[in-house]
Amino acid sequence: MSVAVLAPLAMSLWRSLTDPSLGLTHYTDLFTDGITLTIVSRTLMTSLIVTVGTVVLGYPYAYLMTRVSTTTRILMLTAVLVPFWTSMTARNFAWLILVQRDGPVDKMFSAVGIDGVVLHGTVAGVAVAMIQVMLPFMVLPLYSHMAGIDRKLLLAAQALGSTPIRAFRKIFLPLSVGGVVSGSILVFALSFGFYVTPAILGSPQQSLVAQLLGQRTLQLLDFAAAGALGIVVLLFTLALVTVANRMGGSVSALGASVAKGK
Amino acid sequence: MKKSRTLTAVAGLASATLLLAACGTGTGSGSDGGDADGATTMTYASYGGTFEAGQVSAWQEPYTAENPGITFANTSPSDTAMIKAQVESGSVQWDLADVNPFFAADYCGELVEPLELPNVDTSQFDEALIGECYFGAYQFALIVSYNTDKWPDPATAPKTVADFFDTEKFPGQRGVVNDVTNGMLEYALMADGVTPEELYPLDVDRALAKWDTIRDETTFAANNGAMLQLATGNQVDMMMLVSARTKASLDEGAPFRPIWDQTMVTFHTLVVPKGAPNKEQAMDFIEFVLQPEQSAAFAEAAGVSPTNKEAVIELDETATQVNAFDEKVNTGGVVTTDAEWWGENVTDVADRFNTWLNG
Incomplete structure (x- = not known):
């Protein structure tokens, strides 16, 4: 497994430093070619919006899952997982139909007097669809984490005179931070290298990192420059994970989520 | 332990994008080249769907009919990145690829073989369609x-x-x-x-x-x-x-x-990747598809135009x-x-x- 991952990685790294001649040209080009930085910062911004969006939607949802009966919980879990199991391409095309010109979203806004809301081909459209696609990656670690929080602590706080809201804010919220961090790393890291949604819903004018990589590899046949960009993306993601791990999150929480449901 | 597993997981995710750069895309199906009883399978790269089906029915099947023993293994898409990866790694699997002529002109002799088509009547073609490594097929x-x-x-x-x-x-x-x-x-x-x-x-x-x-x-x-x-x-x-x-x-x-x-x-051309296993046979195939009948048959099947001026095609209204x-x-x-x-x-x-x- 590690050979399968590391060998091509090492080859990419080697090539990015030696082709056509030894040096860091491909890396310095990333900062000076006037396009990579624009696209990387656009991708960072999109990933950030998607991460925040999934937290805002996923947190209350996961919290609710810890408070309902087993049957309802299974229903809620299924509601999260069914889209997760549906073909990625099919889901993205469904979004395409929703957000294109004269699509339901456009018509809905037109009905209330706002014309020309065509999200297709914009970063906004990509972000909205990616939030939906990424939601399971946020809800599952969040739920897994929240399910492990001892609710007796909240009862104790209330017995000592705290209001339920205050008890939630002072006890539950800090204890759930680990889940938020885990979910955020996952969603952010996946969003940063995401290809399908930007390719279908975005536009070449608003391309993200994965499209740039695809273009350098498939169209320009510049494997060395693509390798350099890939290495930078990888290092960036690893740095992010390391920092997040220090903050107490962990990606492996994801695997435990379903098994741990009470 | 937990931490290193986390790192491995994310490294896996992120390096998926890198694999794209390292290997190009897709997997070519293997070619078994020449065989003891003279049977040859040529690996042919095109673009899938009805387009590729048109090349199979208009070009490959009639060719196999004339040359029993020669069959085709089709793969798609015909990514030029794949040709580069194959040639550079020294393991060329594709015998023929349908590509744009710019790639062929750009990498002539480097990634694709110069064409040797002595039996083609070049007077039947517009000269803009003909180069050292390309010859407009449609x-x-x-x-x-x-x-x-x-x-x-x-x-x-x-x-x-x-x-x-x-x-x-x-x-x-x-x-x-x-x-x-x-x-x-x-x-x-x-x-x-x-x-x-x-x-x-x-x-x-x-x-x-x-x-x-x-x-x-x-x-x-x-x-x-x-x-x-x-x-x-x-x-x-x-x-x-x-x-x-x-x-x-x-x-x-x-x-x-x-x-x-x-x-x-x-236009598009068929190319033979440098070092292809069945180079001579591939050149012979290219000569075959440039004939008026084959040129017309594929044009009708795929909605493109023939390059051979002698080709006569029948088109529907649209x-x-x-x-x-x-x-x-x-x-x-x-x-x-x-x-x-x-x-x-x-x-x-x-x-x-x-x-x-x-x-």
């Missing part, structure tokens, strides 16, 4: 068309390429495929007053400056399929789309009518409507892409175009 036009819902009266509808770039006279959404080599730069220059004879070498800055004037009203589709979807979904008012897909949009009832001013034509080579239909002219110029400049121009597009 050609197609980039049709400029307008939406007849938007402009129902032909008298006041857009009539020239310049009208495509004139959003004051003809306001509305434009659509074009994000492929700088397909003729979009040439159209911009002709709209700006450059004559077809003076097009090459292309003034890329001038072409991009022309596109700048309508960039806010233009949807750049990721590929031909996406552009077709924009057309059938009535998302654009004017578009540039290859002839076969323009025909497909008409077949699905999309309200478009071609503008017959100057029409850009480009295919006729977009046939730039039919002088009764196309009242304007035809300009064939300069494969040599594009071969020399494609990487640089693609880079500049992409920077412009994302700028």
